[in-house]
Amino acid sequence: MAMATLAQHQHSPDDTIHGHGLRMTGQRRAVYDVLMGERNHPTAVEVFTKVRGQVPNISLATVYNCLETLTDCGLVKIVTHERGPSRYCPNLEDHAHFFCDSCGEVSDLPLRARKRPQDVWEVPENITISHHQVAFRGECPKCAKKKNLKSEARNLKSK
Amino acid sequence: MAMATLAQHQHSPDDTIHGHGLRMTGQRRAVYDVLMGERNHPTAVEVFTKVRGQVPNISLATVYNCLETLTDCGLVKIVTHERGPSRYCPNLEDHAHFFCDSCGEVSDLPLRARKRPQDVWEVPENITISHHQVAFRGECPKCAKKKNLKSEARNLKSK
DNA sequence: AACTTAAATAGGAATTGTTCTTGATAAGGG
DNA sequence: CCCTTATCAAGAACAATTCCTATTTAAGTT
Ligand SMILES: [Mn+2]
Ligand SMILES: [Mn+2]
Ligand SMILES: [Zn+2]
Ligand SMILES: [Zn+2]
Numbered sequence: 342m343a344m345a346t347l348a349q350h351q352h353s354p355d356d357t358i359h360g361h362g363l364r365m366t367g368q369r370r371a372v373y374d375v376l377m378g379e380r381n382h383p384t385a386v387e388v389f390t391k392v393r394g395q396v397p398n399i400s401l402a403t404v405y406n407c408l409e410t411l412t413d414c415g416l417v418k419i420v421t422h423e424r425g426p427s428r429y430c431p432n433l434e435d436h437a438h439f440f441c442d443s444c445g446e447v448s449d450l451p452l453r454a455r456k457r458p459q460d461v462w463e464v465p466e467n468i469t470i471s472h473h474q475v476a477f478r479g480e481c482p483k484c485a486k487k488k489n490l491k492s493e494a495r496n497l498k499s500k
Numbered sequence: 501m502a503m504a505t506l507a508q509h510q511h512s513p514d515d516t517i518h519g520h521g522l523r524m525t526g527q528r529r530a531v532y533d534v535l536m537g538e539r540n541h542p543t544a545v546e547v548f549t550k551v552r553g554q555v556p557n558i559s560l561a562t563v564y565n566c567l568e569t570l571t572d573c574g575l576v577k578i579v580t581h582e583r584g585p586s587r588y589c590p591n592l593e594d595h596a597h598f599f600c601d602s603c604g605e606v607s608d609l610p611l612r613a614r615k616r617p618q619d620v621w622e623v624p625e626n627i628t629i630s631h632h633q634v635a636f637r638g639e640c641p642k643c644a645k646k647k648n649l650k651s652e653a654r655n656l657k658s659k
Numbered sequence: 660a661a662c663t664t665a666a667a668t669a670g671g672a673a674t675t676g677t678t679c680t681t682g683a684t685a686a687g688g689g
Numbered sequence: 690c691c692c693t694t695a696t697c698a699a700g701a702a703c704a705a706t707t708c709c710t711a712t713t714t715a716a717g718t719t
Contacts, residue, residue: 462634469639471638561669
């Protein structure tokens, strides 16, 4: 597993991959394009299904390999949540994730300017933080609206 | 999966379990005691190994069942980190976790008074948050010290 | 105390998501 | 074009967890 470097300052994903002594193959490009296209935080299997449209006989293991390579090169981030399958995110900014419990949607929550997680949790100053991972769970606006409509309908009927 | 209720205000774990229409069996008590004893965030297998001292022929599936029951009753929390095995925590206060990359130690980081995660990440006000999960990774003080001693020794030798 | 009924357990099989292995294929530099 | 090495497809293996089922246990009820 190679160290992830500052990919966002390179000019192209190709350069970034080359910078790691690796090649930008058709499979890697296709996987990367799927992630850049759909910014839904797809799982490996979802990427696999989508990418088959471009590279019809790519294997699932190759999709996993490509995702690992892209992650190691710092072009995408892996997102884990509870015991669900890993998801992949091409947003390289520092951000947290929101997971809707009712529809499963995953979305990005940007870090506020000049704020650090350490402002909220007591981190002893003799420990060194290299990463943080933050997940919120709840109900997205779409699902909340849907639920409201349902309860309105129920009220009408009961009258 | 039953809804977790406010276990910390009950008087005993037995009451809490009874409150959910369940029984405090020998296996459940033993699992709970292991968690309360070692506050290291053990995995299911680690709990299994420890609890066998008390209940010699408990099965791993039962340990999983007990852990799930205790979690559902709100007596313990499940802690996931990347793709590692789930760990279990009897600290019911709102807290984050720190994972040492070099020794694997897991420790609790309390929420600061009057702070909320929403202060650090932009959460659209039309989304409802029910839970948050926060993990920090880095190097613990013990490991940092160990590393320093090593590099000192190296310097001495190279002179 | 015996009877009844439902909950809980042990043990093993099954499932899920991911990683590993291996032989074949494809790139890129000389 | 050839050589070397990276990459790939396919399927086996793996780790963690969940599911299944026959048996045991506990709580209530006579
Ligand atoms: Mn994201
Ligand atoms: Mn904890
Ligand atoms: Zn939703
Ligand atoms: Zn450490």
